[in-house]
Amino acid sequence: MFIRLLHRRVFGELFFIFLLSLASLLSLILIGRMLQLRELFLAQGLGLLEIAELFVYLSPFFMLLLIPIACMLSVFLVFLRMSTDRELLALRAGGVSLYQMLAAPVVFSILCTLLTAWVSFFGVSWGMDNFKSTVLEHIRTRTQLMLQPGVFNRDFPGLTLFAENVDPTNKHLKFVFVRDETRPGVSATIVAPEGVIATDTSKGQILFLLKDGHIYRSEKGKNGERLDVLGFSSYAVRLDLSKLFKGYRIGDEKPKEMSWARLHEVLDDPTYKDVDDGHFLQKVKVEIVKRQSMPVACLVLGLFAIPFAFAFQGLKQYLGLVMALVFFMVYYTMVSIGTSLGEINVLSPAVGLWTPNALFFVLALAGLRMAASEKFPNVMTFLSNIRLWRKK
Structure with missing residues (x-):
C-alpha cells in the first residue's frame, strides 16, 4: 500500500514538471518561430486566434525533440529534489530499495515514448500539412480581397x-x-x-x-x-509565394515534414534515386531511422536521469535544470553528428542515430546498479572536498 502511494505521488510530480517543462520549451521555440515568420503574419493581417491555430499545427514538429527533453528534465528534477531533501535516504532507511522506486519513472518514460512515437509517425505530417493548407487558404482569401473589380493589382512581384x-x-x-x-x-x-x-x-x-x-x-x-x-x-x-514572403517556402517537400507512409513511398520510388545526386534520398533514409530512434530516447534518457540525480545531491534546482540540459545537449550533439554523417553517406544512419541511445542506455544501467548499491559518487561532496583541500 505504501509503495503504491509512493508511486502515485512520484508519478504526479513527474507529470506536473513534464507539462511545465514542455509548455515552457514549446513557448520559447514558437516565439522564436513567430519572429522568423513575422513577414508572413503581417502580410496576411492574421489575428491572434488564427496565429494560435497555426502554432498548434507547428507544435508536433518541435515536440518530436522537446518531449524527450521534458521527460529527462522531469525525472532528473524530481529525483534531485527527493535526493536533496533526504527523502530517498529516508525511504532507504525504511527498507525501500531504488529498484522498488523505478515503477513510476519507468511507466512515465514509456508513456512519453508512446506519445513521441505518435508524434513521430503521424503528428509531424498532420501538423505540417494543416499548417501549409491553412496558410494557403489565408493567402487565397487575401488574394480575392486584393483583386478589386476594374483595378490593376501589382501586389504580386x-x-x-x-x-x-x-x-x-x-x-x-x-x-x-x-x-x-x-x-x-x-x-x-x-x-x-x-x-x-x-x-x-x-x-x-x-x-x-x-x-x-x-x-x-x-x-x-x-x-x-x-x-x-x-x-x-x-x-x-x-x-511564387517565396518571392511574396521574402524567401519563406511553403511547398518544398522536405523529409523532416513528411508522413511515415510518404517517407517509404519516396524510398521505394526509383524516380527519386538521382534527385540532388542522391542526397535527397539519403536524407529520407536518415529521417526514417530518426523517427524510430527519437521515441526510444524518452525511455533511455528517463532511466539515465535517475542515477545521475544522485550524483548531484545537494545541487540547487535551477542548477539541476542546467545540468540536465547539459546532459541532453551531449546526447543531441551525438544525434546531430550521426545525422550529418548519415546524410553525406559517411556513416550508416542506423549506427549514427542508435549509438547515442545505446551509449546512454549502458550508462543508465551502470548508474542504476551503482546507485542501488550506494556506490555512485557524489559530485557535490567531491567538489566540497576539493575546496577544503585548496584552503589548506
Missing part, C-alpha cells in the same frame, strides 16, 4: 492582375488580364474571358486558372525581339 468582375463567393473572375514579367528577358500578356483562383497545397502555390484565352509572349534575343501569339483552352498562372 512580377505580375500585374486585372479582372473586370470578381465574384468573392465562387472565386470566379471575368475578363481577366495578366502581365507576367517573372522571368528575365521574357514577358507575357495573357487575356482570357474567365478564370478562377485556386491553391496547390503540394507545391505551396496560388493559381490563376484561365480559360479560352490568348498569350502574347515577347522574348528578347540576339536577333532582336520575338513575339509569339498562342491560344489556349486552359492555362495556369502560378504565383
